[in-house]
Amino acid sequence: xxxxxxxxxxxxxxxxxxxxxxxxxxxxxxxxxxxxxxxxxxxxxxxxxxxxxxxxxxxxxxx
Amino acid sequence: xxxxxxxxxxxxxxxxxxxxxxxxxxxxxxxxxxxxxxxxxxxxxxxxxxxxxxxxxxxxxxxxxxxxxxxxxxxxxxxxxxxxxxxxxxxxxxxxxxxxxxxxxxxxxxxxxxxxxxxxxxxxxxxxxxxxxxxxxxxxxxxxxxxxxxxxxxxxxxxxxxxxxxxxxx
Numbered sequence: 001x002x003x004x005x006x007x008x009x010x011x012x013x014x015x016x017x018x019x020x021x022x023x024x025x026x027x028x029x030x031x032x033x034x035x036x037x038x039x040x041x042x043x044x045x046x047x048x049x050x051x052x053x054x055x056x057x058x059x060x061x062x063x
Numbered sequence: 064x065x066x067x068x069x070x071x072x073x074x075x076x077x078x079x080x081x082x083x084x085x086x087x088x089x090x091x092x093x094x095x096x097x098x099x100x101x102x103x104x105x106x107x108x109x110x111x112x113x114x115x116x117x118x119x120x121x122x123x124x125x126x127x128x129x130x131x132x133x134x135x136x137x138x139x140x141x142x143x144x145x146x147x148x149x150x151x152x153x154x155x156x157x158x159x160x161x162x163x164x165x166x167x168x169x170x171x172x173x174x175x176x177x178x179x180x181x182x183x184x185x186x187x188x189x190x191x192x193x194x195x196x197x198x199x200x201x202x203x204x205x206x207x208x209x210x211x212x213x214x215x216x217x218x219x220x221x222x223x224x225x226x227x228x229x230x231x232x233x
Contacts, residue, residue: 008173010175014196026173027175032180032181054212055212
């Protein structure tokens with residue numbers, strides 16, 4: 001699959017240590033629960049389960 | 064090679080070191096320029112009827128260019144030379160048999176990375192992206208990862224399905 005090698009990374013997905021998932025670059029987020037779709041340039045998504053503003057991080061993990 | 068086979072339906076091709084001549088019998092109207100001008104190369108009474116060693120490359124090109132149909136066409140074997148060929152080369156495949164030219168592969172449109180927030184479940188990230196976690200950097204190529212959103216997975220940062228057990232509700 002030669003041509004797969006040519007596809008450039010479109011986004012950076014960083015799982016922050018003890019923090020949220022940060023996505024930057026060319027991406028689209030689809031929230032199935034709230035039936036919402038958005039294409040921001042960066043986003044922080046909750047992965048601790050405690051955010052009061054899911055799917056976004058609201059820093060509840062620090063509490 | 065395979066591509067060329069697929070594209071080349073019907074007819075034959077003949078090569079010397081410099082060029083390849085394409086022959087499409089169904090297009091021939093027997094105008095007979097080829098064998099009248101260069102019987103050493105194009106001899107309908109001989110098999111194979113084209114002998115690429117019978118004359119110089121320049122002469123063969125000149126005579127192929129005389130063919131009034133698409134029965135005869137030619138190209139340089141060195142593909143880099145084909146691009147520069149001028150319109151006065153009437154029967155170069157570019158002009159006469161464009162279906163035989165190698166069209167560059169269309170640039171694949173790369174879709175944006177998709178992050179799906181599953182209902183009461185993980186974040187499913189799909190596409191081609193750089194993925195960094197636990198000090199590791201991975202290049203994900205047209206693939207996916209499923210990331211824990213409930214905080215209780217034993218396999219962080221990946222989802223291990225425990226959100227169902229704890230009744231994670233977003």
